[in-house]
Amino acid sequence: MAATLWAAALAASSLITSANAFYLPGTAPRDYHVNDRVPLYVNALTPMVLSADSKLFTMLKNESCMPICTATVPAKDAKFINDRIREDYAINWLVDGLPAAEMKEDERTKEIFYDMGFNLGDDEREEFKTNPALHNHYDIVLNYHTRDNVNYRVVGVVVWPRSIAHSSAKTLDCAAKKPRPLVLAEDQENSVTYSYTIHWRLHDGTIICIFSTAKIHWFSLINSLVIVIFLCVMVSMILVRTVSRDISRYNAIDLSEDVQEDFGWKLVHGEVFRSPRFPMVLSVLVGNGAQLCVMVGVTLSRLL
Structure with missing residues (x-):
């Protein structure tokens, strides 16, 4: 029986051929033809396709000020949006599984880098300190x-957002050299x-890499880990001392005396x-907690 299994395994292995492959997390490359629609999704957790996706992204079709x-x-909503702009939302x-990025300049090193996503609005310029401008x-x-x-x-998506107070939906001011910014009145x-x-x-x-600037906050991670370990050790020491004290008290009781009422950890x-x-609730919570702990460990081990 064992010889038959080995023979089958060798026969199957002889059919294996070498191949070149790659995998980009979250997506796989897809081929398009001219005028094919390229899907646009807003946020990975809620993939709602924009109503104008066929108009926005048509393969190799350039469009200007549409x-x-x-x-x-x-x-009320204007105040909510302005608050989110001030909080750098x-x-x-x-786009085709690739995150859109914005090109920015590092204030300290003056280096150009890709930042995943693009700002909802602008509140950095002096004129927008009081009322931020909305990127539209x-x-x-x-x-x-x-x-x-x-x-x-598609190998990369770069977006430059701007704030333009258009005259109307039919009269767009995209070509203006200094367009009037759009500021929401509250x-x-x-x-x-x-x-x-x-x-x-x-x-x-090659796929345009926008993740090169992402850094792991090792100091904060190690600091949190040390605090958790310290608290676990402290609680363990308290429990050990409490249980050992109760055990000593039980051992000191004379067995010839009447049995006393239980106390301490025996209760x-x-x-x-x-x-x-x-x-059911307990099992769900324990299962989710175990899954989170395992995934955190796997993620951190892959980053090391």
Whole structure:
């Protein structure tokens, strides 16, 4: 029997051929043809395709200053949006599985880097300190690669957001050298017209890396780990001292005397065998906690 299994294994291994492959986490490369629709998703957790995706992203079709929609923002929502801009909230897009990025300059080193996502608005300039500007126009550059001029792949997405107070939905001011920024008034209703410009650019074929600037906060991670270990050790020492003291007291009792009432840890030693009131809830919580701990360990081990 063993010889038969070995023979079958050798026969199967002879059919194996070498192959070159790669895997990009979260996506796989997909080929498109000219005028094919390229999907756009907003946030990975809630993949709702924009209603204008077929208009925004059409393979190799450049578009300039195109309107998306006009939205009415009440005063209450305007205050909410302005607060989110001050808190540096960002918009996250996924185009064919690749996250959109914004090119920024490091204030200290003056180096240009890719930042995942792009800001909801602008409050850094002096004129926007009081009332921030909302980004409602997007200059989008889609980098693509092709080998045969038939099949095309998206290899990078870069977005430059701008704030433009368009005159109307039919009269867009994208070409203005110094357009008037869009500032949401918090005491009245606002009309916001969104627009975009899209440009396809040939790339050398490699996926544009926007994760190179991401760094692990090792100091904060180690600090939290040390605190957790210290608290666990402290609680363990307290429990050991309490249990050992109770055991010493029990050993000091004269067995010839009447049996005294239980005290200390013996009052609860039998409770561990009692069925909990909500066993399903307990099992779900324990299972989720164990899964989180295992995934944290696996993730950290892969980053080392």
